[in-house]
Amino acid sequence: MSYSLASKESPDLTAEPIHVLVVDDDTQWASLIATDIEHEAEQIDVTVTGSARECLETFQDHDDIDCLISDYQMPGQTGIELLEQIRERHPRLPFLLVTSQGSETVAARAIEAGVSDYLVKEFGDEQVTKFLDKIRRAVTHYRLQEALEASEQRYRTVTEQSRDAIAILRYEQVLFCNERLIELTGREREALTAESIVETSIYPDDRGQIRDVLDRLYETDEQPQLHETRIERPDGTIRHCEYTGTKVDHHDEPAILVSIRDVTQRKQRERELQWERDLNRTIQETLVESRSRERLEQTVTDQLQQHGYALAWVAEQDGDVVVPRTVGGDRRYIEALDRGVADCGMNSEPAVWAAKTGETRFLQNFADRPTTDWTELASGYNYHSGAALPLVYDNISYGVLAVYHEQPGRFDATEQRLLEELAETIAFAIHSQETQGALAADETVAVTIQLQRGYYLIDLARDGVFENGASVAGTVLIDDDTAIQYVEVGSDPDDSIQDALAAHPDVQEVSIISEETQGRLEVTVSGQPPEARLAAQGVVVNTTSVEAGGATITFELQSKEEVRSTVQPLEDRFGTVAVQSVIERDQQSEDSRRQVGTDTLTEKQLAALKAAYYHDYFNQPRGSSATAIAESLDVSHSTFLRH
Secondary structure, three states, X not given: OOHHHOOOOOOOOOOOOEEEEEEOOOHHHHHXXXXXXXXXXXXXXXXXXXXXXXXXXXXXXXXXXXXXXXXXXXXXXXXXXXXXXXXXXXXXXOEEEEEOOOOHHHHXXXXXXXXXXXXXXXXXXXXXHHHHHHHHHHHHHHHHHHHHHHHHHHHHHHHXXXXXXXXXXXXXXXXXXXXXXXXXXXXXXXXXXXXXXHHXXXXXXXXXXXXXXXXXXXXXXOOOOOEEEEEEOOOOOEEEEEEEEEEEEEOOEEEXXXXXXXXXXXXXXXXXXXXXXXXXXXXXXXXXXXXXXXXXXXXXXXXXXXXXXOEEEEEEEEOOEEEEEEEEEOXXXXXXXXXXXXXXXXXXXXXXXXXXXXXXXXXXXXHHOOOOHHHHHHHHOOOOEEEEEEEEEOOEEEEEEEEEEOOOOOOOHHHHHHHHHXXXXXXXXXXXXXXXXXXXXXXXXXXXXXXXXXXHHHHHXXXXXXXXXXXXXXXXXXXXXXXXXXXXXXXXXXXXXXXXHHHOOOEEEEEEEEOOOOOEEEEEEEOOOHHHHHHHOOOEEEEEEEEOOEEEEEEEEOOOOHHHHHHHHHHHHHOOEEEEEEEEEOOOOHHHHOOOOOOOOOHHHHHHHHHHHHOOOOOOOOOOXXXXXXXXXXXXXXXXXXX
C-alpha cells in the first residue's frame, strides 16, 4: 500500500534526529569518522563501539538505533556474522558494511546476508560525504517502511471495524479488501483478487453503469458521490448496495478507493411500505366503491393477486366442504383441491385448516411439510408458500382469506401483520354490510377508521395506562396548535393515569372533570389530535375508542367521494389509516339530528357550547361552574356566558 493513501506528499523522514552505531576494532578511525559525520550533520548522533560483543551490549541498552555501521574484519567475529545476529531481532534495520579493501567475494556475501549498503574504508572529505549519503538513504527507506507498515496497520484496523465493505481497485482488479466485502459478495479473498470484480460480483444489468463511474473517477478528480448497484452472490441472491468512490495513489499508481454499504434491508422495507400503502389505499377505495359483499370480496382478491400474490381466494365452509366465494388468479388449483374438512389435520391445506379451526396459519415453505396430495398439487402449480386467515368479527365467522406465493419464505413479520389487519378490516366490512345494509343508500356516510400510531392516547394504551381502554367524548379546538379533549377512562381516574397523561410530550395540562363511572378528564393537547384534524375539515366526529391495538374513530361525511380526501391528511400525519367501514345512512339518524341548530354558531360559540356540554354544565346539578369552564378555555367568565 502506498504511503500516499494517508498523505499526498511523503514527509522528509531524515529531518528527525538519527542515531548511528559504529562498530570497528580500529577505534581511532571510528572516532574520527564519527566526529566528521556529526560535524557535517547536526541531526546525526554517533556512538562508537570497538567489538561485536560491545555492539550487542549497546543494542540492549538503546532502542533508538536507526543505523548500524560495521567493519567487516574484526577479531573474533566478522561484520557479516554480526549482521546475522542483528537480523534475528531487527530484520529491516539499516546495516552498512565497511572494509579496508574492495573484494567481490566480500560484496557478494554482504549482499546475500542482507546488508543495506557496502563501503570501502577511505580517508578524506569525500568519504564523509559518501557515508552521509548512504546513512540518509538507508534511514529514509527504513523509516518509510516502518511508517507504511504502521499506516497500513491502522488503515486495516479501521477498515475491518467499518460496517461498510471497502476495496481498493485498479480498474476492475481488487488490490485490497476488508472482510466485510468478502461477507457481502460471498466470495473468498483469492477469488475476489483473481478476476474482475465487476464481472464476478456485480449484477449483469448494473455492470455498464459501474464501469462508467470507475472510468470517470480515473479521468477526473470529482468529489465522492453516492451511487447504487446490486451485487449478485454465488448462490444467486441479490444484495442492494450504495457506494462511493474516490481516486487515490496505491504504490505510486492511480487506484480507486470504494466504500460499499449493504442497504438490502432498507430497500426491502421501503418496498414493503410502498406495497402496504398501495394495497391499503386500494382496499380503502374498494370499501368505498363496493356495493355488495360479493363485489367487495372479488375486488379484494383481485387486488391481492395484482399486488404480487400468485393466488388469492375467499372461502367459507358449507357443511363438510370449503367452497370458494371469490378467486383472484388461476382457479384450477382450488378446483382440483380436496376441500373436505372431515379428515382435516395439522398437515392439511392451510385454507381448509383455517376454515375448520378458525386459526391463522402461515406456511413459509410447503416443501418442509410432509408430502401429501395438496403439497404435490401446490408444487405442480408452482405455489411454495401460503397463508390462511379467518375472517372474524364480533365472534362471527365470515369465511377465510387465503393467499399463495411462488417463492418460499416470503411471509416476513411486516407482511404477516398487514394480512392480519386486512383480514380484520374485511371481516368488519362484511359485518357492516350484512348487519346494517352498508353501501346501499344515497344519504350521509358514516366512516370508521383505525389508527395505530402517532396519537398520544395510543401510546398510553400500549403502555397499559388504561385498564379498561379509553374513549374521547369530545374535542374542542382552541387554536391551530392546541385542542382540549374530554377523555373517559371507564373507571376512577387515579393519580397514575393523570401522571402518565401529564408526562406525555403532547400533553400540556390534565384535570379531572368527573370521578363517576366513566371517569372523565380534561386534557389540553399540543398539536392537532386526529379528531381536531377532522374537525378542522368540517367533519363531524361521533366516537373514538382507544385500546392497545389502536384508536377506532367513527365520523360522518356528506358523500362517499369525500372519504379519500378526508383520510389522506390523517395518513400524512399519523401513518397508515385503515378504513374499516363506509356506511351510507339516513341523514335524520340520531347522530345526524344532534347537529341540528349549530350551523349558525361561530367557532368560539361552538367551542364554548361543546365545553359546557362535556363539563355537564347543563345537568342538574351542574357538573362544573361557568368560571371553571371559562378558565379551561382561557376566556373570561363573562365571555363564556356571552358565547
